[in-house]
Amino acid sequence: MTPNRLLAAAMLFAILVLSGCNVVAPVAMAVEGPPRVPAVFELDPERPTVIFVDDRHNVLPKRSLRTEMARVTERVLLDRELILQGNLIDHRAALRTASRELPDEPMSVVEVGRRIGAEVVVYISFDNFMITRDRVSVHPLCNGNLTIYDTVTNTQLFPPAGEYAVRTSLPPKTSPFQSLSLAERSEVERELAAGVGLRLARLFFEYELDRDLTN
Numbered sequence: 001m002t003p004n005r006l007l008a009a010a011m012l013f014a015i016l017v018l019s020g021c022n023v024v025a026p027v028a029m030a031v032e033g034p035p036r037v038p039a040v041f042e043l044d045p046e047r048p049t050v051i052f053v054d055d056r057h058n059v060l061p062k063r064s065l066r067t068e069m070a071r072v073t074e075r076v077l078l079d080r081e082l083i084l085q086g087n088l089i090d091h092r093a094a095l096r097t098a099s100r101e102l103p104d105e106p107m108s109v110v111e112v113g114r115r116i117g118a119e120v121v122v123y124i125s126f127d128n129f130m131i132t133r134d135r136v137s138v139h140p141l142c143n144g145n146l147t148i149y150d151t152v153t154n155t156q157l158f159p160p161a162g163e164y165a166v167r168t169s170l171p172p173k174t175s176p177f178q179s180l181s182l183a184e185r186s187e188v189e190r191e192l193a194a195g196v197g198l199r200l201a202r203l204f205f206e207y208e209l210d211r212d213l214t215n
Contacts, residue, residue: 034208041148041158043082043120043204050089050118051077051200052109054098059126062186065193066095072197073122082204089118113151120157121149124166124200131177131188138173138180140192146203168192168199 043049051073053066060066070091077083093116101107113121127143145163149156158164170192180188 034210036206037202037209039205040164040203043077043122045082045084046087047119048087048089048117049083049120049122050094050113050116051091052094052098052112052121052123053091054109054123054125056125060129060193061189065129065189067091068190068193069124069197069200072194073201076198076201077204080205089116094118094121109147110149110151110154113149119150119152121151122200123147123149129189129192131185131192135177138175138177138188140168140170140188140195142168142192142196144168144196144200146200164203166196166199166203168196170195 051070053070055063055066074088074091078085078088094112097112097115098107109121109123113119124144124146127145129142131138131140133139133141144166146158146166147156147163148158173188175184
């Protein structure tokens with residue numbers, strides 16, 4: 001144990017003796033730091049990869065929100081070098097390709113990836129996207145489903161079967177929902193979309209849990 005940790009442990013013991021057990025949780029957090037959330041999947045930075053944010057069921061109120069989500073995810077993954085710059089395929093390529101599918105001939109996610117040269121497709125779709133749950137308070141929430149595909153082997157990389165639930169919830173705001181202007185509602189939607197993008201990116205690296213983005 002390092003000298004700093006020894007000192008912190010001694011301080012913790014002294015506080016517990018003098019104050020009882022009421023302060024165990026906050027002091028323990030001060031000593032050990034915030035809890036950390038592990039990555040759920042490791043991306044190969046050298047494989048051509050695309051972030052495909054889909055909304056076939058028109059859950060999102062604006063098409064631009066898909067772009068906001070993907071841009072945030074791409075920026076975080078690039079900044080952390082979890083995908084190399086030359087191997088990240090622009091999310092807009094997937095959207096353009098998917099938009100060309102015929103109504104009676106839907107294109108598979110793997111096929112979309114192959115057509116744009118992606119070996120790995122990080123695919124997310126949505127069950128709901130809302131900035132209010134009761135039309136009274138402003139409490140943004142989005143529930144999505146993640147799957148990751150390998151277009152070379154035509155297999156699902158993650159999860160082994162089914163879909164991985166991705167839940168994003170932002171802290172409630174003080175303003176009542178009905179008092180928000182259209183511009184203010186649009187800004188909250190954009191904030192939630194950015195939160196979804198960050199939540200998606202965080203699935204691929206370990207990070208400290210915070211209160212601004214509920215997991």
